Amino acid sequence: MPTTNASAAARIDLRSDTVTRPTPEMRRAMADAEVGDDVLDGDPTVQRLEARVAELLGKERAYFFPSGTMANQAAVWLLARRGTEVLLDAESHLIQWEHAGLAALAGVQIRAVPAGAGRRVMDAASLAATIRPPSLHAPKASLVCFENTHNGAGGVVTSAADLLAMAEVARAHGLPVHMDGARLWNAAVATGTPISHFADCADTVMVSFSKGLGAPVGAVLAGSSDALADAWVVRKRMGGGMRQSGILAAGALHGLEHQWPRLADDHARTRALADAIDGVGGARVVPPDTNILMVDLPHPVVPAVVARAAAQGVLLSPWTTTRLRAVTHRDVDDAMVHRAGEVIVAALEAELHAAASA
Ligand SMILES: *Cc1c(COP(=O)(O)O)cnc(C)c1O
Numbered sequence: 001m002p003t004t005n006a007s008a009a010a011r012i013d014l015r016s017d018t019v020t021r022p023t024p025e026m027r028r029a030m031a032d033a034e035v036g037d038d039v040l041d042g043d044p045t046v047q048r049l050e051a052r053v054a055e056l057l058g059k060e061r062a063y064f065f066p067s068g069t070m071a072n073q074a075a076v077w078l079l080a081r082r083g084t085e086v087l088l089d090a091e092s093h094l095i096q097w098e099h100a101g102l103a104a105l106a107g108v109q110i111r112a113v114p115a116g117a118g119r120r121v122m123d124a125a126s127l128a129a130t131i132r133p134p135s136l137h138a139p140k141a142s143l144v145c146f147e148n149t150h151n152g153a154g155g156v157v158t159s160a161a162d163l164l165a166m167a168e169v170a171r172a173h174g175l176p177v178h179m180d181g182a183r184l185w186n187a188a189v190a191t192g193t194p195i196s197h198f199a200d201c202a203d204t205v206m207v208s209f210s211k212g213l214g215a216p217v218g219a220v221l222a223g224s225s226d227a228l229a230d231a232w233v234v235r236k237r238m239g240g241g242m243r244q245s246g247i248l249a250a251g252a253l254h255g256l257e258h259q260w261p262r263l264a265d266d267h268a269r270t271r272a273l274a275d276a277i278d279g280v281g282g283a284r285v286v287p288p289d290t291n292i293l294m295v296d297l298p299h300p301v302v303p304a305v306v307a308r309a310a311a312q313g314v315l316l317s318p319w320t321t322t323r324l325r326a327v328t329h330r331d332v333d334d335a336m337v338h339r340a341g342e343v344i345v346a347a348l349e350a351e352l353h354a355a356a357s358a
Contacts, residue, residue, distance in 0.1 A: 011313040012336045012343075017183075017266070017291060017329035020214040026254045033250035037243050038064075039236065045246030049253050053220045057205055058196035062222035063231045064249055065240050068182045068208040071221040073101045074234045075178040075204045076143065078227060082107035084142035087130055089113055089122040091152035093180055094145055105238075109139060120153040120286070122146075124165040131173055144170040147180040148198060149187050154325075155270075155292030157187045163201035176227065177201060182208035182219070186290040189263040203227040212263050212291060213255030214330045218248050259330060266291035266328040269337040273326060276341030281352030293326045294319065297348070299355035308347035314340045 013019045022030070036043040046064050054062035065071035072094055080086050086102055088094055090112035094102060102108050113130045116123030132138045146163060150156040158166075163179070170177050179202035181187075188195045199205045204223035209215035221231065235241060242248070270293050274285040277295055286294040297305070300321035309316050317325040326344070328337060 011315055012332055012340045013315045014326040014328065014332065014340060015315050015317045017211045017327050020212075020330045022214065022216055022251055023330075025258070026214065026251050029254040030247050030250045033246040035244040035246035038245050039241040039243055043244060043246040043249070045253070046242075046249040049249040050220065052253065052256065053207060054222050056195050057199040057207070057222045059199060059205065059222040060225045061228045061231070062220050063228065063235055064242075064245060064252075065206075065219045065221055065235060066217055066242060066248075068180070068206055068210075068219035069098050069101070070235075070238055070240050071206040071219040072098065072178075072180055073105050074231065074238060074240070075206060075221055075223075076102055076106045076108065076145070077234050077238075078230060079176045079178055079203060080106050080108045080143040081140075083139075085109050085111040085132075085139045086143045086145060087111045087113050087127065087141055087175075088145035089115070089147055089150065089153075091121075091150070092145065092147045093151055093182070094147070096152060108142070111139075111141065115153070120156050121150045121158055122166070123158075123162060124169050127166050128169045131169070131175075141173065141175055143178060144175050145178045145180060146202065147182075149183040149190075149290050149292070151183070151292065152319075154286040154294035155183065155186065155288055155290035155327075157190050157289045159191070160193050160197040160200065163198060167201035176203045178203065179205045181205050183211055183290065185260050186212055186263050186267070189260070190267055190290050209252035209255050212266060212329060213252070213259045215251035215255045216248070218252045220252075262330065263291065266330075269328040269332070269334065270326075272334075273328070273337055273341050273344075276338075277344055277348065280345050280348045281356070283348050283352065291328045293328075295324050295326070295344075297322050297324070297352065299352060301351040301355050304351045305344075305347045308350060309340075309343050312343040312347075314343040316344070 050062040113122040282298040
């Protein structure tokens with residue numbers, strides 16, 4: 001639905017951190033970007049972004065992609081073998097939100113890994129238990145994927161140590177690892193762990209610039225020279241070769257420099273929102289690690305709560321009929337999050353009280 005800036009200003013949009021608009025400074029950096037033809041012989045600003053991200057992640061090479069989805073799909077194409085299985089967390093973006101690209105493009109089948117015992121995401125034990133023993137009759141696996149932070153679990157951080165433990169399991173079975181690190185920036189800020197330590201577990205890593213970093217589009221796929229030997233070809237085949245893409249890369253570089261350090265504010269605001277909501281009408285928040293808040297309701301009234309909040313100008317994401325999601329980002333400040341808390345509390349009280357007495 002197209003919206004004007006005037007109507008956007010009146011609402012508090014917590015549906016996702018993808019809704020951020022580029023700041024005037026970011027737009028200026030994009031307008032001033034030095035550009036070339038990146039498909040023909042290279043764009044200097046894209047090359048600067050790729051070199052910077054490769055260095056940050058401690059990887060040999062990096063490629064700029066138009067979206068995180070395309071970069072994820074390219075990674076699976078590069079690392080997995082047709083007619084085999086890819087093991088990944090049951091709630092991962094690659095399974096839930098990429099239109100079965102694993103099947104449609106890479107020709108692989110998913111093997112969903114459940115959350116570890118007492119955890120919200122897969123761990124080394126649940127991964128090990130899901131890998132099939134070698135058999136003449138069962139599918140072989142060819143790839144393991146991680147997601148960090150984990151969106152569907154509520155912005156959950158998996159520590160670098162836990163990632164390495166999972167990577168050990170993968171390696172013991174001869175399987176390469178891809179990490180969907182769309183929000184790896186948040187994991188680094190939340191834990192103080194250098195981003196390269198998180199990346200150590202994986203052959204390839206995707207990071208996104210259009211979430212908390214506030215760029216309009218863009219992602220990078222980084223990895224070893226071996227893993228990415230055919231990345232340029234695969235990106236072009238998928239339609240991801242872009243010409244004067246330095247204009248987009250400049251937005252990503254600006255986000256890296258000016259928005260990355262700011263993510264701690266988003267995390268603090270999400271905790272404040274969680275404190276305001278927890279327990280209201282029996283609602284339970286998933287304690288947030290980063291900028292994503294999941295709220296579980298004792299009755300299936302999420303659509304009604306979301307509608308009630310929207311009528312007050314607060315937009316939320318209906319995750320299931322009993323779970324809603326609220327995400328903080330650059331375009332909401334303390335006052336807006338405080339106001340959102342009041343609106344959500346009122347909506348929960350009204351709908352959960354009605355449901356309880358029905
Ligand atoms: C947003 C997201 C993606 C996809 O990124 P796009 O640039 O929107 O295609 C992939 N993985 C995760 C975990 C995400 O949150």
